[in-house]
Amino acid sequence: MRFLSDTYVVFLRALRLSLTNPTWMFISIMQPILYLTLFGPLLLEVAKTPGFPAGDAWQVFVPGLLVQLGIFGTAFVGFGIIAEWRSGVIDRMLVTPASRWALIGGRVLHDTLLVIVQGLILLGAAYVMGLRVPWSVVVVGLFVVGLLGAAFSALSYAAALSLKSENAFAPLVNMFALPILLLSGILLPMSLAPFWLRIVSDANPIKHVVEGLRAVFRGEIASPETAIGVVVALGFLLLGAWLGVRVFKAQTK
Amino acid sequence: MPTPSPDLIVRARGLKRVYKSRKALIEAVRGIDIDVRRGEIVGFLGPNGAGKTTTLKMLCTLLEPTGGEAQVAGCDLLTDPEGVRRRIGYVSQSGGTLGDALAGNEVVDHARLYGIPKRTAIERGKALLAALDLEGIWDRKCNALSGGQRRRLDIVMGLIHEPELVFLDEPSTGLDPQSRANLWDHIRKLRDDLGTTVFITTHYMDEADQLADRILIIDHGEIVATGTQEELKKRVSGDAVTLTLADAEKAEVAAGLLGELPGADAPIIEDAVVHLHVPDGGAALPAILRLLDRNAIEIAGVAVKRPTLDDVFLTLTGRSLRDEAA
Ligand SMILES: Nc1ncnc2c1ncn2[C@@H]1O[C@H](COP(=O)(O)OP(=O)(O)OP(=O)(O)O)[C@@H](O)[C@H]1O
Ligand SMILES: [Mg+2]
Numbered sequence: 001m002r003f004l005s006d007t008y009v010v011f012l013r014a015l016r017l018s019l020t021n022p023t024w025m026f027i028s029i030m031q032p033i034l035y036l037t038l039f040g041p042l043l044l045e046v047a048k049t050p051g052f053p054a055g056d057a058w059q060v061f062v063p064g065l066l067v068q069l070g071i072f073g074t075a076f077v078g079f080g081i082i083a084e085w086r087s088g089v090i091d092r093m094l095v096t097p098a099s100r101w102a103l104i105g106g107r108v109l110h111d112t113l114l115v116i117v118q119g120l121i122l123l124g125a126a127y128v129m130g131l132r133v134p135w136s137v138v139v140v141g142l143f144v145v146g147l148l149g150a151a152f153s154a155l156s157y158a159a160a161l162s163l164k165s166e167n168a169f170a171p172l173v174n175m176f177a178l179p180i181l182l183l184s185g186i187l188l189p190m191s192l193a194p195f196w197l198r199i200v201s202d203a204n205p206i207k208h209v210v211e212g213l214r215a216v217f218r219g220e221i222a223s224p225e226t227a228i229g230v231v232v233a234l235g236f237l238l239l240g241a242w243l244g245v246r247v248f249k250a251q252t253k
Numbered sequence: 254m255p256t257p258s259p260d261l262i263v264r265a266r267g268l269k270r271v272y273k274s275r276k277a278l279i280e281a282v283r284g285i286d287i288d289v290r291r292g293e294i295v296g297f298l299g300p301n302g303a304g305k306t307t308t309l310k311m312l313c314t315l316l317e318p319t320g321g322e323a324q325v326a327g328c329d330l331l332t333d334p335e336g337v338r339r340r341i342g343y344v345s346q347s348g349g350t351l352g353d354a355l356a357g358n359e360v361v362d363h364a365r366l367y368g369i370p371k372r373t374a375i376e377r378g379k380a381l382l383a384a385l386d387l388e389g390i391w392d393r394k395c396n397a398l399s400g401g402q403r404r405r406l407d408i409v410m411g412l413i414h415e416p417e418l419v420f421l422d423e424p425s426t427g428l429d430p431q432s433r434a435n436l437w438d439h440i441r442k443l444r445d446d447l448g449t450t451v452f453i454t455t456h457y458m459d460e461a462d463q464l465a466d467r468i469l470i471i472d473h474g475e476i477v478a479t480g481t482q483e484e485l486k487k488r489v490s491g492d493a494v495t496l497t498l499a500d501a502e503k504a505e506v507a508a509g510l511l512g513e514l515p516g517a518d519a520p521i522i523e524d525a526v527v528h529l530h531v532p533d534g535g536a537a538l539p540a541i542l543r544l545l546d547r548n549a550i551e552i553a554g555v556a557v558k559r560p561t562l563d564d565v566f567l568t569l570t571g572r573s574l575r576d577e578a579a
Contacts, residue, residue, distance in 0.1 A: 002368065009365045017353055084351060092349030092410065095313050096366040097338040252334075253317050 010106025032122035058131035063213035070148025073115040078160025115149035147233040154240030263289035267321035281307040283474040296465030304474040342419040344411035352396030367414040492534025497554035501525035
């Protein structure tokens with residue numbers, strides 16, 4: 001019980017801080033819409049090329065954007081926790097009896113909620129542009145976005161809080177972001193790639209999440225691809241939770 | 254888990270902390286013993302880098318000791334850190350509020366992490382803010398507060414759950430004299446009304462002198478002195494006696510005579526002025542005057558100065574007095 005109420009307090013505090021920052025809210029709402037409107041039309045053309053996977057262009061493009069949102073919507077939250085650490089907030093919270101799981105969990109929950117709301121906005125905009133999928137797909141899509149969001153939020157906190165420096169954290173995020181983005185078929189499906197690139201991308205776990213979600217959007221919710229995708233996303237979440245709590249506990253070492 | 258001695262709220266033995274920096278090992282705290290009785294206000298003094306913050310962080314469960322053991326507020330520091338956390342308050346040297354957050358929200362959220370209901374937190378928060386002259390900041394962003402206001406907000410947050418023991422790391426840095434006096438009053442009231450034990454570090458000698466019941470002095474990671482202000486002052490330099498003679502020619506003779514007094518150090522001559530230290534200046538003065546009178550040395554002026562805590566501090570930790578003695 002204490003764990004839940006502590007998590008709730010940390011969650012609400014984070015949410016209040018976000019809501020008092022209108023610029024930031026505006027950007028996070030606009031981002032998915034910009035992607036759809038500025039990149040979507042391009043993709044409609046690409047969809048005509050041979051080798052483009054089954055399903056209409058939106059069914060291929062939107063799952064990729066959702067995965068991207070889950071990862072990059074939360075990958076930078078670490079900057080916030082460095083600021084909190086620097087202003088002494090982390091130490092102040094660590095000296096309370098609050099569960100260490102709650103201290104990171106409440107923050108992760110906040111980031112997850114935001115990323116799910118962004119996902120909903122993205123899907124709404126995609127509907128306007130012509131995406132037609134059943135509700136069950138929407139639910140699974142948002143679930144996967146939530147899993148990834150939670151995982152990368154926790155990973156971001158863990159990395160940032162152990163580095164404690166924006167100058168070290170920023171290049172680290174970039175180092176991971178580029179291969180994840182390029183080798184996962186998030187923006188363009190890997191079926192368009194030459195053979196060697198496809199093999200390399202198979203080693204990228206995120207690629208399997210994207211493939212899984214594309215299967216869902218094709219209506220194949222009960223497919224092995226979907227299962228693999230969800231399991232990989234869950235794996236990231238477990239890794240994130242484990243590392244996150246470890247780093248929080250290490251703060252008092 | 255009861256402590257061996259129930260009236261000791263802090264009992265640390267051999268507490269030690271070594272920081273691993275890139276190459277060097279920094280021995281910040283070198284195996285210190287600390288005893289604090291329930292209801293005491295203890296002043297923890299030491300020059301910059303002496304190890305005060307490190308010690309406090311260890312006692313507050315924020316930093317694992319490299320060695321040693323401690324019971325804090327009845328709980329074992331190493332095996333029951335959560336028990337310690339529940340019973341203590343801590344105000345860190347560098348503060349703990351986020352600039353973008355509203356002051357009132359930070360106070361309430363902090364209280365709720367101690368399991369205090371929201372309504373109680375608001376009530377207590379407002380009362381505490383008022384007690385420290387901070388009415389009207391509830392809806393202000395923390396970075397819109399002045400340095401001293403923000404510092405007092407930190408203190409409010411450290412006290413919000415009415416802990417039985419509170420660690421204050423230089424709480425009065427940046428406070429104007431009036432706010433400082435107000436803070437002292439509040440700390441005394443805490444002790445008198447709630448029986449709160451206060452462990453406070455400070456660089457202000459007058460603060461330690463007036464507020465603390467007992468003082469610990471730490472230097473280079475070791476406790477170099479403990480005791481009440483009076484005990485420390487007696488122990489160290491003794492009183493300074495300054496005699497101005499009517500005739501500078503007699504200074505040598507006077508110094509020779511005075512150096513024979515019980516407990517006196519070697520007098521220093523400066524023209525017609527003779528400086529010396531004796532254990533108790535007030536009691537020694539009649540004997541000094543009689544001695545000089547008997548030898549027909551005329552005195553133009555006398556001054557006796559009681560040592561201040563500053564003198565004690567300098568003697569124990571500072572270079573200046575050590576260099577003089579050498
Ligand atoms: N995180 C750290 N890593 C390495 N060394 C540290 C660290 N924190 C403190 N030190 C070193 O440990 C020693 C004690 O530091 P501490 O902060 O406890 O001093 P202090 O008595 O609180 O000083 P001040 O009056 O300046 O606050 C110093 O030599 C300091 O440089
Ligand atoms: Mg300090």
